[in-house]
Amino acid sequence: MPRILSSASPNRNSSQVNRAKANQLRIIGGQWRSRRLPIADVAGLRPTPDRVRETLFNWLQSVIGGARCLDLFAGSGALGFEALSREAAKVVFVEKDTRAFKQLQANVVTLEASGAQLIHADAFSYLEREMASFDVVFLDPPFRLALPEKALDKLLERQLIAQESLIYLEHELEYQLEFARWGLAVHRQTKAGQVMSFLLKKV
Structure with missing residues (x-):
């Protein structure tokens, strides 16, 4: 006689799968397309x-x-690994949380990502000592701390943004910025739920 599984079993399995996916990121394209990494x-x-x-x-x-x-x-x-997967020459990852930083280190080893440079530091202390400009800057800071404004101030003050550079910025829907203050214009934008995303460039 075939064994009948309880109705709870599929739900438990589904819940476990969902939790596992929630603790992973998936690379969308490039050489590591569809690779999953722990978070x-x-x-x-x-x-x-x-x-x-x-x-x-x-x-x-x-x-x-x-x-x-x-x-x-x-x-x-997620943003830096996606860039490396799509043949960016170098990505500098700056992260101050020790657990997040250690996971970044492990994922760099897993991917053998030779173009990754990992910096365990506060974002603003790092910007104070960086000398070279970037082609693309990804800004996805913790919400509700006014960090986008502070980051843009420091990037421009330190001249880390060249005329042709692009800045990707995410912030919460209710947060408002006048990008002209930094001599920036919106090149592209999109909205997903309560998050706004912008691609910015110098005017």
């Missing part, structure tokens, strides 16, 4: 969703190859 269990860590990353890298497809990139509030590293 550190850190409060507030929220990788840029797959759909938004796909849109972003469609915007960047003509410039990302060979680019020098900065993933300033790296977190899961």
